[in-house]
Amino acid sequence: xxxxxxxxxxxxxxxxxxxxxxxxxxxxxxxxxxxxxxxxxxxxxxxxxxxxxxxxxxxxxxxxxxxxxxxxxxxxxxxxxxxxxxxxxxxxxxxxxxxxxxxxxxxxxxxxxxxxxxxxxxxxxxxxxxxxxxxxxxxxxxxxxxxxxxxxxxxxxxxxxxxxxxxxxxxxxxxxxxxxxxxx
Amino acid sequence: xxxxxxxxxxxxxxxxxxxxxxxxxxxxxxxxxxxxxxxxxxxxxxxxxxxxxxxxxxxxxxxxxxxxxxxxxxxxxxxxxxxxxxxxxxxxxxxxxxxxxxxxxxxxxxxxxxxxxxxxxxxxxxxxxxxxxxxxxxxxxxxxxxxxxxxxxxxxxxxxxxxxxxxxxxxxxxxxxxxxxxxxxxxxxxxxxxxxxxxxxxxxxxxxxxxxxxxxxxxxxxxxxxxxxxxxxxxxxxxxxxxxxxxxxxxxxxxxxxxxxxxxxxxxxxxxxxxxxxxxxxxxxxxxxxxxxxxxxxxxxxxxxxxxxxxxxxxxxxxxxxxxxxxxxxxxxxxxxxxxxxxxxxxxxxxxxxxxxxxxxxxxxxxxxxxxxxxxxxxxxxxxxxxxxxxxxxxxxxxxxxxxxxxxxxxxxxxxxxxxxxxxxxxxxxxxxxxxxxxxxxxxxxxxxxxxxxxxxxxxxxxxxxxxxxxxxxxxxxxxxxxxxxxxxxxxxxxxxxxxxxxxxxxxxxxxxxxxxxxxxxxxxxxxxxxxxxxxxxxxxxxxxxxxxxxxxxxxxxxxxxxxxxxxxxxxxxxxxxxxxxxxxxxxxxxxxxxxxxxxxxxxxxxxxxxxxxxxxxxxxxxxxxxxxxxxxxxxxxxxxxxxxxxxxxxxxxxxxxxxxxx
Numbered sequence: 001x002x003x004x005x006x007x008x009x010x011x012x013x014x015x016x017x018x019x020x021x022x023x024x025x026x027x028x029x030x031x032x033x034x035x036x037x038x039x040x041x042x043x044x045x046x047x048x049x050x051x052x053x054x055x056x057x058x059x060x061x062x063x064x065x066x067x068x069x070x071x072x073x074x075x076x077x078x079x080x081x082x083x084x085x086x087x088x089x090x091x092x093x094x095x096x097x098x099x100x101x102x103x104x105x106x107x108x109x110x111x112x113x114x115x116x117x118x119x120x121x122x123x124x125x126x127x128x129x130x131x132x133x134x135x136x137x138x139x140x141x142x143x144x145x146x147x148x149x150x151x152x153x154x155x156x157x158x159x160x161x162x163x164x165x166x167x168x169x170x171x172x173x174x175x176x177x178x179x180x181x182x183x184x
Numbered sequence: 185x186x187x188x189x190x191x192x193x194x195x196x197x198x199x200x201x202x203x204x205x206x207x208x209x210x211x212x213x214x215x216x217x218x219x220x221x222x223x224x225x226x227x228x229x230x231x232x233x234x235x236x237x238x239x240x241x242x243x244x245x246x247x248x249x250x251x252x253x254x255x256x257x258x259x260x261x262x263x264x265x266x267x268x269x270x271x272x273x274x275x276x277x278x279x280x281x282x283x284x285x286x287x288x289x290x291x292x293x294x295x296x297x298x299x300x301x302x303x304x305x306x307x308x309x310x311x312x313x314x315x316x317x318x319x320x321x322x323x324x325x326x327x328x329x330x331x332x333x334x335x336x337x338x339x340x341x342x343x344x345x346x347x348x349x350x351x352x353x354x355x356x357x358x359x360x361x362x363x364x365x366x367x368x369x370x371x372x373x374x375x376x377x378x379x380x381x382x383x384x385x386x387x388x389x390x391x392x393x394x395x396x397x398x399x400x401x402x403x404x405x406x407x408x409x410x411x412x413x414x415x416x417x418x419x420x421x422x423x424x425x426x427x428x429x430x431x432x433x434x435x436x437x438x439x440x441x442x443x444x445x446x447x448x449x450x451x452x453x454x455x456x457x458x459x460x461x462x463x464x465x466x467x468x469x470x471x472x473x474x475x476x477x478x479x480x481x482x483x484x485x486x487x488x489x490x491x492x493x494x495x496x497x498x499x500x501x502x503x504x505x506x507x508x509x510x511x512x513x514x515x516x517x518x519x520x521x522x523x524x525x526x527x528x529x530x531x532x533x534x535x536x537x538x539x540x541x542x543x544x545x546x547x548x549x550x551x552x553x554x555x556x557x558x559x560x561x562x563x564x565x566x567x568x569x570x571x572x573x574x575x576x577x578x579x580x581x582x583x584x585x586x587x588x589x590x591x592x593x594x595x596x597x598x599x600x601x602x603x604x605x606x607x608x609x610x611x612x613x614x615x616x617x618x619x620x621x622x623x624x625x626x627x628x629x630x631x632x633x634x635x636x637x638x639x640x641x642x643x644x645x646x647x648x649x650x651x652x653x654x655x656x657x658x659x660x661x662x663x664x665x666x667x668x669x670x671x672x673x674x675x676x677x678x679x680x681x682x683x684x685x686x687x688x689x690x691x692x693x694x695x696x697x698x699x700x701x702x703x704x705x706x707x708x709x710x711x712x713x714x715x716x717x718x719x720x721x722x723x724x725x726x727x728x729x730x731x732x733x734x735x736x737x738x739x740x741x742x743x744x745x746x747x748x749x750x751x752x753x754x755x756x757x758x759x760x761x762x763x764x765x766x767x768x769x770x771x772x773x774x775x776x777x778x779x780x781x782x783x784x785x786x787x788x789x790x791x792x793x794x795x796x797x798x799x800x801x802x803x804x805x806x807x808x809x810x811x812x813x814x815x816x817x818x819x820x821x822x823x824x825x826x827x828x829x830x831x832x833x834x835x836x837x838x839x840x841x842x843x844x845x846x847x
Contacts, residue, residue, distance in 0.1 A: 006517045009461060010510040013468075017503060019554070022561050023481045024495045 043136035047126025051108040058126030064152030068178035069098040076114035078142040084161035092121040101125040150182035187331040190240025197233035198321040204314035208307035220307035227295035230288040251337040260341040262733040270354035277330035290369040308376035346760040352412035363402025371467035388449035400820035407813035427482040431473030441542035457517040527599040534592035541585040590647030616643035634699035641691035652681040679823030686815025696805025708798035717802035778804035
């Protein structure tokens with residue numbers, strides 16, 4: 001009995017060691033937050049435009065248009081969105097990022113006032129007043145952004161405002177890769 | 185030139201370590217005294233060369249030699265001198281050098297002070313210590329050379345992470361490492377004893393001072409780290425169950441168990457194989473900590489630059505040292521004869537419960553720390569384990585421990601009279617119950633666990649104080665008689681009482697600051713008023729203040745209570761342009777009853793105007809944590825200064841009136 005008992009520690013260590021060897025796999029990033037959506041098609045949704053804003057609404061069908069697009073979830077009540085808005089506007093106007101928006105849990109008049117104050121870089125905006133589409137996308141907060149490739153598959157996700165250089169570089173890289181795959 | 189000399193010194197240290205890992209071991213096997221004694225010179229030589237290497241790196245930091253990559257990446261010419269010095273151990277390479285320095289320091293310590301240890305055991309212990317040195321010196325020289333040069337050198341350095349530019353954190357790593365790495369010598373003693381095949385009371389007596397020294401430093405290091413997190417991070421907490429905190433806490437828990445089980449081995453010759461196992465596992469957990477912190481295996485707020493190659497190397501080291509020692513243990517342990525018998529209710533029984541609970545608590549923390557890895561490996565899901573898990577598992581394990589701690593010192597060896605002990609402690613029981621009831625009445629709706637924990641804290645405090653008072657016959661004999669008894673009581677006994685009281689004091693702080701804290705977050709503009717725990721605070725605005733290598737936005741808060749002005753608090757948000765990062769400097773009003781704690785973050789967006797995010801907390805009793813930790817360390821120091829443990833001191837005949845030495 002004691003002979004078996006004294007082997008126990010080494011057994012536990014061997015099992016732990018196995019997990020550690022697995023954990024050292026260089027492709028593994030323990031800090032990455034996985035998205036349930038990555039490499040899956042976008043969820044089915046159909047959102048009407050915001051009243052009084054002159055861009056069309058957004059539906060699943062618009063996201064498989066043969067060109068990668070960035071879908072940004074924003075709201076007028078969200079403070080970091082203001083910071084992110086400048087960056088997105090610059091990316092959309094100067095670097096030609098196709099930018100779609102989902103206006104999450106927002107009153108149309110507030111959203112309209114917000115876009116009039118800051119400008120509207122979005123080509124399409126779906127009004128998700130009920131938050132139903134946000135739920136389907138599985139967002140964890142606002143703002144959040146998804147890069148959707150030419151076939152309507154989510155290839156990249158960013159939680160929080162795309163404001164730092166690092167985040168912008170990540171986005172550029174992901175977009176370049178998606179464009180390459182789409183052959184455009 | 186000096187960095188090259190430093191590197192050369194490290195290479196020489198490696199060569200010496202190689203010699204030391206073979207010659208004394210062989211000498212002990214063949215009974216060659218000369219070979220055995222060579223370990224003492226090589227151990228000192230190792231310390232000298234690694235110390236030189238460390239000095240060379242520090243010199244490179246002090247003169248800001250940016251041709252050394254490590255300096256360029258972690259220092260800056262504008263940095264205050266003390267942080268230039270502290271940056272020596274701020275990076276992965278530098279802290280590894282510190283690790284190795286402490287490893288050789290403990291080896292040299294045994295070489296110099298271990299004159300009462302038999303030659304063979306000392307030689308073997310130093311050889312095992314040298315094996316660890318070989319592992320870490322080669323790791324450093326081959327994968328993490330601290331003296332690597334860069335060409336062309338940059339004009340100025342990148343600066344050390346500003347969060348680390350703090351006096352608390354400048355001294356936290358050395359203390360923590362002395363503790364962490366200090367357990368290496370205990371490990372070496374254990375492996376040497378296994379190789380020798382003999383563990384006896386004398387072995388336990390030689391090991392205890394080293395364990396105690398390491399344990400004290402680790403206690404101080406952990407307390408300091410937690411204090412740093414408390415006032416520097418601005419999150420208003422002192423422990424976050426972050427993986428990196430946990431890996432320093434696990435050796436502490438198991439080291440505490442080891443400290444107590446070694447007493448049983450020393451006094452009663454029992455628990456031998458268990459003590460050996462604890463010695464091995466405690467250092468294994470230190471190694472595991474080094475591995476987890478430096479391999480990027482788990483996600484954590486603390487991290488070094490991560491490199492998978494390094495992770496593989498340390499895992500290899502881990503495999504050899506832990507696997508090897510445990511295999512040796514599996515072979516040798518069954519042959520160890522059991523010690524004296526004892527009844528379930530006895531000092532031994534109490535220490536057994538202590539050990540079981542501490543080991544289970546360590547296992548719980550280990551499981552919680554590694555669970556995200558297990559789960560990811562098995563199912564692919566990513567989760568993090570946070571305070572709720574530990575509150576629900578770790579805390580309930582510790583509570584019975586606190587109860588037994590109150591009883592334990594009153595139990596006698598072999599067989600104790602539980603009824604008699606409880607009768608002697610009726611006052612402690614009554615006070616604890618009363619305190620719990622009063623708290624329950626005052627804070628109805630609060631967590632029941634907190635009330636229970638606080639009551640147990642009172643129990644431990646009163647029971648320990650009562651035990652100490654009984655030993656010196658305080659109030660039962662004339663004061664002069666009590667003083668004489670206090671002088672004659674072994675210092676280890678005073679140390680135990682002080683440390684146990686310290687833990688009780690810590691418990692008050694733990695419970696008070698986590699269960700009854702008040703927390704307010706507001707967007708503050710000049711004129712904004714906040715009320716917390718009876719204090720009124722008025723935010724008076726923010727001004728820019730320049731610092732040596734940062735600029736600070738300093739807020740002003742006027743604190744008053746019942747309309748009476750008390751003081752100003754100045755929380756700061758510091759911006760370090762070179763390192764491109766920011767730190768929070770919280771402002772704290774310390775009182776014994778609790779801390780009023782204010783921190784702030786910049787306006788959420790440029791358009792938000794002057795509205796800063798202001799966080800004000802009241803943390804009741806939080807200072808008791810640091811006070812209690814200090815008592816724990818002081819208790820350890822008292823115990824270490826005991827004649828019987830003092831390394832190298834001539835042994836004195838035991839005075840007859842010391843009827844019951846205990847610690």
